[in-house]
Amino acid sequence: xxxxxxxxxxxxxxxxxxxxxxxxxxxxxxxxxxxxxxxxxxxxxxxxxxxxxxxxxxxxxxxxxxxxxxxxxxxxxxxxxxxxxxxxxxxxxxxxxxxxxxxxxxxxxxxxxxxxxxxxxxxxxxxxxxxxxxxxxxxxxxxxxxxxxxxxxxxxxxxxxxxxxxxxxxxxxxxxxxxxxxxxxxxxxxxxxxxxxxxxxxxxxxxxxxxxxxxxxxxxxxxxxxxxxxxxxxxxxxxxxxxxxxxxxxxxxxxxxxxxxxxxxxxxxxxxxxxxxxxxxxxxxxxxxxxxxxxxxxxxxxxxxxxxxxxxxxxxxxxxxxxxxxxxxxxxxxxxxxxxxxxxxxxxxxxxxxxxxxxxxxxxxxxxxxxxxxxxxxxxxxxxxxxxxxxxxxxxxxxxxxxxxxxxxxxxxxxxxxxxxxxxxxxxxxxxxxxxxxxxxxxxxxxxxxxxxxxxxxxxxxxxxxxxxxxxxxxxxxxxxxxxxxxxxxxxxxxxxxxxxxxxxxxxxxxxxxxxxxxxxxxxxxxxxxxxxxxxxxxxxxxxxxxxxxxxxxxxx
Amino acid sequence: xxxxxxxxxxxxxxxxxxxxxxxxxxxxxxxxxxxxxxxxxxxxxxxxxxxxxxxxxxxxxxxxxxxxxxxxxxxxxxxxxxxxxxxxxxxxxxxxxxxxxxxxxxxxxxxxxxxxxxxxxxxxxxxxxxxxxxxxxxxxxxxxxxxxxxxxxxxxxxxxxxxxxxxxxxxxxxxxxxxxxxxxxxxxxxxxxxxxxxxxxxxxxxxxxxxxxxxxxxxxxxxxxxxxxxxxxxxxxxxxxxxxxxxxxxxxxxxxxxxxxx
Numbered sequence: 001x002x003x004x005x006x007x008x009x010x011x012x013x014x015x016x017x018x019x020x021x022x023x024x025x026x027x028x029x030x031x032x033x034x035x036x037x038x039x040x041x042x043x044x045x046x047x048x049x050x051x052x053x054x055x056x057x058x059x060x061x062x063x064x065x066x067x068x069x070x071x072x073x074x075x076x077x078x079x080x081x082x083x084x085x086x087x088x089x090x091x092x093x094x095x096x097x098x099x100x101x102x103x104x105x106x107x108x109x110x111x112x113x114x115x116x117x118x119x120x121x122x123x124x125x126x127x128x129x130x131x132x133x134x135x136x137x138x139x140x141x142x143x144x145x146x147x148x149x150x151x152x153x154x155x156x157x158x159x160x161x162x163x164x165x166x167x168x169x170x171x172x173x174x175x176x177x178x179x180x181x182x183x184x185x186x187x188x189x190x191x192x193x194x195x196x197x198x199x200x201x202x203x204x205x206x207x208x209x210x211x212x213x214x215x216x217x218x219x220x221x222x223x224x225x226x227x228x229x230x231x232x233x234x235x236x237x238x239x240x241x242x243x244x245x246x247x248x249x250x251x252x253x254x255x256x257x258x259x260x261x262x263x264x265x266x267x268x269x270x271x272x273x274x275x276x277x278x279x280x281x282x283x284x285x286x287x288x289x290x291x292x293x294x295x296x297x298x299x300x301x302x303x304x305x306x307x308x309x310x311x312x313x314x315x316x317x318x319x320x321x322x323x324x325x326x327x328x329x330x331x332x333x334x335x336x337x338x339x340x341x342x343x344x345x346x347x348x349x350x351x352x353x354x355x356x357x358x359x360x361x362x363x364x365x366x367x368x369x370x371x372x373x374x375x376x377x378x379x380x381x382x383x384x385x386x387x388x389x390x391x392x393x394x395x396x397x398x399x400x401x402x403x404x405x406x407x408x409x410x411x412x413x414x415x416x417x418x419x420x421x422x423x424x425x426x427x428x429x430x431x432x433x434x435x436x437x438x439x440x441x442x443x444x445x446x447x448x449x450x451x452x453x454x455x456x457x458x459x460x461x462x463x464x465x466x467x468x469x470x471x472x473x474x475x476x477x478x479x480x481x482x483x484x485x486x487x488x489x490x491x492x493x494x495x496x497x498x499x500x501x502x503x504x505x506x507x508x509x510x511x512x513x514x515x516x517x518x519x520x521x522x523x524x525x526x527x528x529x530x531x532x533x534x535x536x537x538x539x540x541x542x543x544x545x546x547x548x549x550x551x552x553x554x555x556x557x
Numbered sequence: 558x559x560x561x562x563x564x565x566x567x568x569x570x571x572x573x574x575x576x577x578x579x580x581x582x583x584x585x586x587x588x589x590x591x592x593x594x595x596x597x598x599x600x601x602x603x604x605x606x607x608x609x610x611x612x613x614x615x616x617x618x619x620x621x622x623x624x625x626x627x628x629x630x631x632x633x634x635x636x637x638x639x640x641x642x643x644x645x646x647x648x649x650x651x652x653x654x655x656x657x658x659x660x661x662x663x664x665x666x667x668x669x670x671x672x673x674x675x676x677x678x679x680x681x682x683x684x685x686x687x688x689x690x691x692x693x694x695x696x697x698x699x700x701x702x703x704x705x706x707x708x709x710x711x712x713x714x715x716x717x718x719x720x721x722x723x724x725x726x727x728x729x730x731x732x733x734x735x736x737x738x739x740x741x742x743x744x745x746x747x748x749x750x751x752x753x754x755x756x757x758x759x760x761x762x763x764x765x766x767x768x769x770x771x772x773x774x775x776x777x778x779x780x781x782x783x784x785x786x787x788x789x790x791x792x793x794x795x796x797x798x799x800x801x802x803x804x805x806x807x808x809x810x811x812x813x814x815x816x817x818x819x
Contacts, residue, residue, distance in 0.1 A: 403684040407674055410656045410667050417654035420616050421732055422642035422672030427681055 020514045021333075025465065027510030073121060074163040169194045192348035195341040202326060202338045239483070243386060247379045253494060255450060258382045260483075260490035262446040264389040267482035268396050269439035270471050276400070277432050278412035280332070282340035282464045283323050284440050289346065289459035291316045291441025292448040293356045296363035305368040309388075312445040313438045319346075320437025324430040343461040351456035362455040365448035385446055392439055393479045399435070400478060408432055473512040562589065567630035569593035569768045570615060570646065570736045575624030577610050577792075584610040586792040588624070592770040594735055597762055599779045599800075600772045602789035608772040609651055611789070612738050615770075616648050617641050628736070643675060647734030649725045651741040651772070657714035661705060661724050664713050666696040668728035692731075699731040702764065703757055718745035722754070730761065736768040743775045751775055758782050780804070 081088070089110040173193040246257050266284065273279050295312035303311060326338040350356055357363050367376040367384075374380040399405050407428050410418045415425045448454035467489070474485035565571035570592040577585040585607040592598040600608050613619040615626055617638040625634045628644045636644075647668075656664050669692045674681040684692070700706045703723045708716065713724055722742050729737050739758075743751040755778050758769065762782075773779050779786065780800050788796040788809050796802075796809045803809055 399682075402682060403670060403674060403680075404682045406659075406663065406667055406670060407681060409659060410671070413656040413658055414654040416618070416638075417650070417656065417728075418667070418671050419638040420618070420642055420648050420654075421668050421728070422639050423670075423674045423681070424637075424639040424676035427676050427678060428674075431678060431681060 021336075024510065024514060027507045027514070031507055069124070070163070070166075073124065074160070077117075077121075078160065169197050172197065192345050195344045195348075198341040199326075199338055199345060202330065202334060202341075235480075239480075247382050254378045254382055256491055256494040258378070258385050258450055259447075260486040261382065261385045261389045262443050262450060263486035263489050264482045265392050265439050265443035265446070266467055267471050267474070267485040268389075268392050268479070269436040269443070270467060271478070271482055272396055272399065272408070272439075273432060273436040274468065274471065275476075276405070276412065277408040277429075279327055279429070279432065280336045280339065280468075281323060281327075281433070281436065282336055282461070282468065283343035283346065284436075284467060285459040285461055285463040286343045286346035286350075287316045287319055287437040287440035288444030288447065289351060289356070289456060290319050291444030292365070292454045292459070293363070293444075294441070295445030295448055296357075296365045296454055297355075299366050300363075305366070309442065309445050313442040316437040316441025316444075317434045319441075320433040320435075321430055323437070324433035327429050327433060328426050340461065340464070343464055347456065347459070347461045351459070357455050362453055363448075364453045365445075365451075367449050367452075381450065385450070388442065388446065392442070393482070396439075397479060404428075404431065469510060565625070565627035565630065565632075566591050566593060569596075569629065570770065571627040572611070572615065573625050573627070575611065575614055575626070576622050577607070577614055577619060578622045583792050585614065585621075585789075588789070588792075588794055590787055590794070592736055592738075592768050594768040595762075595766050596784050597758065597769045597771065597782050599783035599786035600770060600789065601774075601776075601779055601786060605791075606789040607792040608789060609740055610792075612648060612740055612770075612772065615641075615738060616646060639676060642672060642732070642734070645733070645735035646738070647729040647732050647736070648738035649722075649729055649740055649742060651744065653721055653725055655713045655721060655725060655728075657712075659713060660709065661711050661713055661716070661727075662696060662700070662709040664724055665699050665727045665731045666692050668699070668731035669695040669733070672732050695731045695733075696727075699727040702730060702760060703727040704753075719747070719750040722746060723757070726757070730765070734767065736770065738770045738772075740772050741774060742771070743773060743778055751778055754778070755782050 173191075176193050243261075247254055250257055266288065269287075270281070270284060273281055291312045294315035295308055298308035298311050299305065323339055323342055326342075327335055330338065352361070367381050369376055375384055399408075407418065407423060410423075411425060411428055411432075418428070419425050444459070447458060467485075470485045470489050471481065474481035474488060562573060565573055570590075572588060572590040575585055575588040575590075576583065588607075588611060590600070590611070600611065602608055610619065614621045614624075617626075617633075617636060617640075621634070625632055626641075627633065628641065628646055631644065633641050633644060633646075656667060659667070670684065670688075673684065673688050673692070697706070700709060703726055705720065705723050705727055708720060708724070713721065716724065722745070726739070726742065729739075743754055746754060758771075759782060761767065762769065771779070771783060780803075783800055786796075786798065786800055786803050787794060788803070788806075796806050798806070
């Protein structure tokens with residue numbers, strides 16, 4: 001089944017293939033959470049736990065068995081790839097499926113076997129590790145990212161090195177536990193150690209190992225339909241009108257809408273990075289967290305509110321620049337993993353530090369105060385957030401028309417051509433990551449001001465994944481999808497009280513992200529219709545889903 | 558063999574002692590090559606002879622194991638692709654690298670705009686009015702020269718291979734390049750299109766006076782337009798001379814033209 005999907009995704013742009021992967025992840029996780037609940041299931045130890053003494057250390061029998069199973073698996077795989085016909089075919093399918101087909105080996109069959117093998121090995125390791133870690137979808141997903149660290153040490157090609165890398169990562173993490181016992185500020189180190197290894201290894205690996213084999217595929221352009229200008233303008237005026245009137249309509253639910261408006265910043269920031277420039281960042285929650293923390297500190301230090309907001313955004317900029325470093329060196333899947341690793345590093349190593357959310361892990365964040373004008377109330381603050389979101393929209397629209405916009409679109413299509421015509425694409429990448437981080441940090445700051453206090457929980461590294469999936473289903477326009485996505489993520493759940501449906505959300509977003517990614521290359525009438533529909537709905541962005549729901553509520557009341 | 562290596566020339570692109578290895582494979586072996594301004598230089602050889610690898614080494618897309626690349630007397634071996642482009646070296650690609658989601662006009666204009674943006678943060682973000690005009694003018698001129706003005710508003714991905722080749726050439730011509738590397742511009746073109754491409758190359762030479770280095774498989778095109786030809790085989794230079802010399806050369810015939818002529 002996954003093989004079918006993988007085939008459908010061939011030729012999709014890099015960013016979209018990442019989106020699809022994320023979609024699968026969200027969907028499967030969502031199903032697991034729905035079926036088994038979010039709590040960790042414990043699994044009885046099924047292997048003998050008796051321990052024996054080896055070279056002066058107590059070693060559990062189960063641990064020895066695990067070690068041996070892993071060793072056998074690694075050796076088996078090594079021999080398989082080296083000597084069996086199917087193993088060689090699998091390696092061939094990576095390089096040139098068509099050539100393989102000419103040699104009477106079905107690439108489909110080879111891929112199917114690869115997926116089958118991959119899934120069974122993953123399942124095997126899950127079974128082995130479950131008694132140790134407990135069963136929880138999120139933890140096990142993180143495990144996969146950690147495993148990439150080991151694979152990176154094996155340079156993505158050497159199985160023996162990968163095996164050693166896996167051992168080294170595990171041992172290193174355990175050793176760091178001892179080390180940090182004496183340095184309390186590094187508490188997060190042991191759990192984030194594998195991600196540190198991953199991030200650093202990806203940074204130092206020779207660049208040619210990081211060439212995504214999908215990168216050579218020329219992707220057909222997305223089929224964008226544009227609205228007639230009059231309709232677009234009408235939609236804009238209507239949307240603006242509704243947005244201005246929201247505080248007078250929705251009553252006590254207003255903070256939910258403010259939240260949606262703040263999310264617009266997040267999605268604008270992602271839009272610029274993912275859709276315009278064909279880059280990927282799974283560290284966006286980290287940018288927002290940094291912005292939130294910086295904003296809290298600046299306001300406490302007595303900086304005027306608007307200045308503090310601006311400064312908080314600027315603090316996000318260097319963090320964005322750091323994430324641009326992997327973007328310069330790699331693309332596609334590797335970039336996604338590296339940025340995700342970076343996000344987890346931020347979450348585990350940096351969030352707990354007192355310079356982030358204070359010694360208690362939580363900081364108070366004020367709303368703006370201007371004498372005579374009511375900005376601190378829910379209603380006032382809604383307009384503050386709306387103003388910022390509209391300003392950001394204008395800036396993003398301007399960027400699209402500017403030279404930077406043209407460079408970014410060029411970067412998405414052919415970075416090589418851009419470079420050989422004299423533009424330094426490294427600079428372009430750093431600029432777009434900085435702008436994106438700036439917007440996300442602004443959003444983080446406003447989130448804090450909305451709730452009144454801020455801590456690390458809303459900025460978990462998985463939020464970044466969720467955000468990206470939602471953006472992918474929110475349509476193809478420039479500004480409107482950011483508003484649609486904001487409403488999706490903040491407003492819609494607030495009106496649904498049924499928990500099953502809420503739990504279904506990640507699954508739905510995941511599924512539609514996959515669908516959208518596949519559709520992004522197909523010229524099928526269905527895709528045209530789908531995109532047409534999404535754009536039509538984008539035109540009345542601020543109106544339809546919300547208002548329809550309100551009408552339903554009124555009727556019900 | 559007493560090889561007397563000539564010093565690099567100062568009137569264009571000059572490659573000295575270039576070797577590129579991929580693992581154990583020697584793709585280019587100790588190559589000397591000159592492509593001065595005002596000359597149409599050909600680089601031919603069978604598939605896998607190392608032609609595109611040589612181009613990549615010239616424009617900074619791969620890392621040679623030995624040798625140097627000079628542009629107008631300056632050693633650019635350690636510079637990246639953008640810096641070499643800034644010094645006047647442009648190129649096209651065998652596997653075309655167009656900006657597929659942009660219009661033809663935008664593609665061609667970006668050929669100039671990319672150079673204006675360079676590596677300066679501010680200049681990457683905004684274009685002055687003056688630059689904007691210059692860009693449009695350069696793009697219009699280049700499209701006119703390549704005869705694709707009527708395609709200006711079409712999306713690059715919607716064109717035929719022949720048209721796309723011309724867009725790529727126009728994009729390179731919109732830049733202020735003094736040396737252009739053209740990588741198999743006639744591949745995927747039919748007989749008439751190739752002939753038209755030859756006409757355009759001759760116009761470019763006459764109007765712009767740039768230096769062209771042409772990798773090409775179509776021998777009729779090479780024989781027609783080139784002034785000077787280098788022949789590569791298995792990464793080694795096996796012959797160099799005028800098109801007349803090539804026709805007479807036994808070595809070249811054996812290595813390259815062999816099958817047809819015998």
